[in-house]
Amino acid sequence: MNKKLWGGRFKKKPDTDFFKFQKSINYDYKLAQYDVLHSLIHIDVLKKAGILNKTETNKLIKALNEVDEEIKQEINKKKFKAFKNSEDIHTEIQNRVEKKVGLVAYKLHTLRSRNDQIVFDEKYYCLEKSLDIRELLLNLRETLVKLVKHHKGQKIIGYTHTQRAQVVLFQEYIFAFNHMFAKDYERLQKFSENLQIYIGAGALIGFFSKKAYNEAADKVIGKLEWKYKPLVNSLHNVSDRDFIIELLSILSILQMHLSRMAEDFILYSTKEFNFLDLPEEFCTGSSLLPHKKNPDFLELVRGNTGRIYGNLVSILTIMKGLPLTYNRDMQLDKEPLFSSVEIIEEELKIMARFIKGIDLKIESIDNALKDKTLYATKLVKWFVMKQKISFKKAHNIVGKLTMLAEEKKGDFAKIPSEKLKGLHPKLDEDIINKIMRPK
Numbered sequence: 143m144n145k146k147l148w149g150g151r152f153k154k155k156p157d158t159d160f161f162k163f164q165k166s167i168n169y170d171y172k173l174a175q176y177d178v179l180h181s182l183i184h185i186d187v188l189k190k191a192g193i194l195n196k197t198e199t200n201k202l203i204k205a206l207n208e209v210d211e212e213i214k215q216e217i218n219k220k221k222f223k224a225f226k227n228s229e230d231i232h233t234e235i236q237n238r239v240e241k242k243v244g245l246v247a248y249k250l251h252t253l254r255s256r257n258d259q260i261v262f263d264e265k266y267y268c269l270e271k272s273l274d275i276r277e278l279l280l281n282l283r284e285t286l287v288k289l290v291k292h293h294k295g296q297k298i299i300g301y302t303h304t305q306r307a308q309v310v311l312f313q314e315y316i317f318a319f320n321h322m323f324a325k326d327y328e329r330l331q332k333f334s335e336n337l338q339i340y341i342g343a344g345a346l347i348g349f350f351s352k353k354a355y356n357e358a359a360d361k362v363i364g365k366l367e368w369k370y371k372p373l374v375n376s377l378h379n380v381s382d383r384d385f386i387i388e389l390l391s392i393l394s395i396l397q398m399h400l401s402r403m404a405e406d407f408i409l410y411s412t413k414e415f416n417f418l419d420l421p422e423e424f425c426t427g428s429s430l431l432p433h434k435k436n437p438d439f440l441e442l443v444r445g446n447t448g449r450i451y452g453n454l455v456s457i458l459t460i461m462k463g464l465p466l467t468y469n470r471d472m473q474l475d476k477e478p479l480f481s482s483v484e485i486i487e488e489e490l491k492i493m494a495r496f497i498k499g500i501d502l503k504i505e506s507i508d509n510a511l512k513d514k515t516l517y518a519t520k521l522v523k524w525f526v527m528k529q530k531i532s533f534k535k536a537h538n539i540v541g542k543l544t545m546l547a548e549e550k551k552g553d554f555a556k557i558p559s560e561k562l563k564g565l566h567p568k569l570d571e572d573i574i575n576k577i578m579r580p581k
C-alpha cells in the first residue's frame with residue numbers, strides 16, 4: 143500500500159521536490175470513475191487469460207466498486223485525500239484496492255500501462271462532458287425562447303459596425319444567438335459520435351488480443367453506452383490527444399458566442415443604449431460609487447474567453463513536436479481540459495438563470511425607434527418601387543437627405559422643402575413622415 147507503480151530499477155529515492163512536481167493526483171482524481179472502468183475491463187481480460195481465478199476476480203471487482211464509491215463520496219464532500227506516494231489517480235486506485243484486498247491487488251496492473259489508462263479515462267471524460275454540455279445548451283436555448291415569447295412583436299434597433307442600421311424584431315435578434323448555440327450543440331454531437339474510445343494499447347503496444355479487450359469492454363460497459371470501436375493502432379492511441387484539442391476548439395467557439403452575447407447585453411444595459419435591465423442578482427455594486435450596478439457576470443464571461451482560448455493554445459503547444467508515442471508532457475493536458483469544461487459548464491448554468499431575469503426597457507427602446515435614419519432604406523425602397531428610379535440613384539438621394547438632416551442636428555422637419563424638392567420632385571415632409579417611422 144501507499145506505493146509507486148515503479149521503482150525496482152532505481153537505487154535512489156526520488157527527490158522530494160521533484161516527486162511533488164511530477165504528481166498529477168491533485169487534478170487527475172477527477173478521472174477516478176473512468177479509471178475504475180478501465181480496471182474492470184482489464185480484469186475481465188486477465189481472467190480469460192488465466193491470470194486471475196474466479197475468487198481473485200470477484201475480490202478485485204468488489205474492491206474496485208467500493209473504491210469507486212468512496213472516491214465519489216469524498217469528491218462530493220470535497221474531502222478527497224490521496225496516499226502520500228500516489229503520484230496519479232491510477233496509483234491511488236491501485237493503492238486503495240491493495241489496502242482492501244492485500245496482495246491480490248498486485249495482479250491488477252498485469253501487463254497494462256498508465257499510458258493506455260489515461261487516454262481511455264480522458265476520452266470517457268470528454269464523452270460524458272460533451273453530453274452534459276449539450277444538455278446545458280438545450281436549457282439555455284429554451285430560456286432564450288421563453289425570453290422572446292414575453293416580448294413577441296417587440297422591435298429593437300439592429301446594428302452593424304455598432305452603428306444604428308435597421309429595425310429588427312427582438313426575437314430575430316435573440317434567435318441569432320440561439321442559432322449559434324444550436325451549431326455548438328451540433329458540433330458537440332458530432333464530436334461525441336466520432337470519438338473512438340479504445341482500450342488495450344499497453345505502454346505503446348498491448349499484450350492481450352484486441353478481441354479479448356473488445357469482448358471485455360462490451361461485457362463491462364455494454365454496447366449502447368460506449369461509442370466503442372475496436373483498437374486500430376495502439377501507437378496512435380497512446381499518442382493521441384487530438385480529441386482534447388477538438389473538444390477545446392468546440393468550446394472555444396461556444397465561448398466566443400457567449401462572449402459576444404455578454405458584450406451585447408453589457409452595451410445594451412448602459413445608459414447610453416438603455417435597452418436592457420439586467421437582473422440584480424447577477425450584478426455587483428461599487429465600493430466607492432454608490433449608484434453603480436455593474437454587469438460583473440457578463441464581464442467575467444467575456445473575460446473567461448482569454449482562459450478558454452489560452453487552454454486550447456496551451457494543449458496545441460504541448461503537443462507540437464512531441465515524438466511518438468507517449469511523453470510525460472502529455473500529463474499537462476488535463477488542467478486546461480478540466481478548466482475549459484468547468485468554466486463552460488458554470489457559465490451555461492448561470493447564463494440560463496441570468497437570461498430569465500432580463501427585462502426590456504420598452505419605453506426607451508420605442509423612443510429610440512423614432513430615429514428616422516433607421517428607416518432610410520425603407521425610403522430608398524419607396525423610391526425604387528413607387529418612383530421607379532434606380533437603386534443607385536435612390537441610395538444617393540437618401541444619403542443626401544441624411545446629410546441635410548445632420549446639418550439640422552438630425553431634425554428632418556427643419557430641412558427646407560425646396561431642398562427636399564431639389565433632391566427629388568416627389569420628396570416632401572409628408573412622405574418622410576409616412577415612410578421614416580416605426581410601423
Ligand code: ARG
Pocket residue numbers: 166170230256257260470472473474
Ligand atoms: N499522469 C500521467 C499522465 O497524465 C499518466 C500516464 C503516465 N505514464 C507514464 N509512463 N508515466 O499522462
